[in-house]
Amino acid sequence: MNMMQPGRTTDTWAASLSEFGRFSEQEPMARHTTLGTGGPARWFFRPAGRSALVRAMQSIPSHIRILPLGRGSNMLIPDSGFDGLVMDLSDLNEMRIDGCQAHAEAGVRMSSIARQCAERGLTGLEFMATVPGDLGGGIAMNAGAFSQQVSDTLQQVELLLRNGDVVEMPASGLQMGYRHTSLPEGSLVLAARFELAPDMPDAIRERMRSMRSRRSSTQPLSQPNCGSVFKNPPGDHAARLIEASGLKGTRIGDAQISERHANFIVNLGGASSADVLALIERARIVVKKKSGILLEPEVRIIAEHPVEESA
Ligand SMILES: Cc1cc2nc3c(=O)[nH]c(=O)nc-3n(C[C@H](O)[C@H](O)[C@H](O)COP(=O)(O)OP(=O)(O)OC[C@H]3O[C@@H](n4cnc5c(N)ncnc54)[C@H](O)[C@@H]3O)c2cc1C
Known part of the structure; x- marks a missing residue:
């Protein structure tokens, strides 16, 4: 659905974003953060998928500030809002598993990645079952819990740079520390690849169950x-x-x-x-x-x- 009301925006570049997904102005961010707080984003764009996003980036002037958004589960946005373009990447949601490698786009929920890996008998991402964000947010934060973190098994990321170029970067090229990843300035995570290890699906599911139950009893x-x-x-x-x-x-x-x-x-x-x-x-x-x-x-x-x- 095109949420833009024709004539409301005076910026031609912003008006053109509705060709590539959902676009709105003055979008209340309290709807998009798990805390339920935050004022309006001046522009809000949810690209229809990876290629729509890559094409749309070409039309966004370089001075426009972009804030990538996953599930908003680690974000505090001021009550006065965000004077820029919030990019909701939740429609970049494709995932596949080849052998011991899991490939997922930025908008796939981490809990879904954990579940699909468990079904295929792959261990290393069990903690994701307990983190309520998307993969892009998980990489940007180097999310982790229960002695596992994204950087343990991340092999490669695909990034969309602010100039519109798409590049692949080995995980070793990112500085990843405790709840921190150094992504190139202004870049967006499009997708990532993980190298996992085989294990019994039931054993993996049991670990995930135990992690979830520890969470719900303490948080x-x-x-x-x-x-x-x-x-x-x-x-x-x-x-x-x-x-x-x-x-x-x-x-x-x-x-x-x-x-x-x-x-x-x-x-x-x-x-x-x-x-x-x-x-x-x-x-x-x-x-x-x-x-x-x-x-x-x-x-x-x-x-x-x-x-x-x-x-
Ligand atoms: C109940 C609860 C439990 C939690 N438990 C854990 C936990 O155990 N471990 C843990 O590490 N965290 C935990 N978190 C915090 C949070 O879920 C993680 O930090 C998660 O990785 C954030 O993902 P998100 O999609 O919600 O990101 P958002 O909150 O939407 O974004 C977080 C940051 O990442 C950036 N970002 C988002 N997507 C992209 C992208 N595609 N490219 C570039 N940058 C991007 C955003 O701009 C922002 O700076 C928890 C949160 C809640 C509410």
Whole structure:
């Protein structure tokens, strides 16, 4: 469906995006983040697939700021919105398995990758069953859990550069660390290839079941949240430090440090991104004062305008 109302946009390049997928203006980002907060994206584009995206990129002027979006499960967008183009890549959703290699496009849900690999008796990506994002977001974040992470088995990524070129890059060419990947400036992950190892499907499924059940018993999964808010500092856990600082249950507006897991902030219903940010800041200040450790956000805090973003 073409969501653009003819004549609303004065930018010809933006108007042309509706030829390649769904396009809208002033799209409320609260609908696209798992926290349920965030103001409007000036332009919002969901390309119909990989080739539509590659063709569309040619028409986007180089000064336009692009924010790639997966499932918005690790993103905090300001209440004032995003003054640029949000690219929702969820229709890049093809996947195939050849032997021990899994190939998937950026918009495939990580839980679906985990399930399909288990069915084919391939181990290495079980943790993906517990992470609610898409592959592109998982690569950008080097997602991980239960002693596995994307970089362990990632072989190659296909990238769309800001100048419209498509390049393949070996994983060894990306600097991947704890919840961080250095992608070339302005590039989008189109697809990736993983090299996995064979195992019994039932054993893999059992590991996934056990991971999911550990998650649901410790995390506030029934309330809107964005996963771990802070990275764990070396040798310690952000949740332990926040709890030891007496902050569990602390509330600003409708944002609350979860009673269940102190490294989660939950939206009690009407939280704004400003409430969440204020709570993040309070936790950093109090933890620093009590333990001397300055927590670093894991959640991507997006700026409305092009300024320094915390990543
Ligand atoms: C309940 C819950 C549990 C979670 N558990 C875990 C966990 O165990 N381990 C873990 O690592 N994370 C966890 N997370 C956080 C989150 O799910 C991961 O970081 C995930 O990888 C984000 O994927 P996404 O598609 O939602 O990305 P988004 O939130 O949409 O984007 C995250 C970042 O990636 C960039 N990005 C997205 N797609 C692309 C692309 N195609 N190309 C380039 N950049 C892109 C975005 O611009 C943004 O900077 C959890 C979150 C929730 C809500």
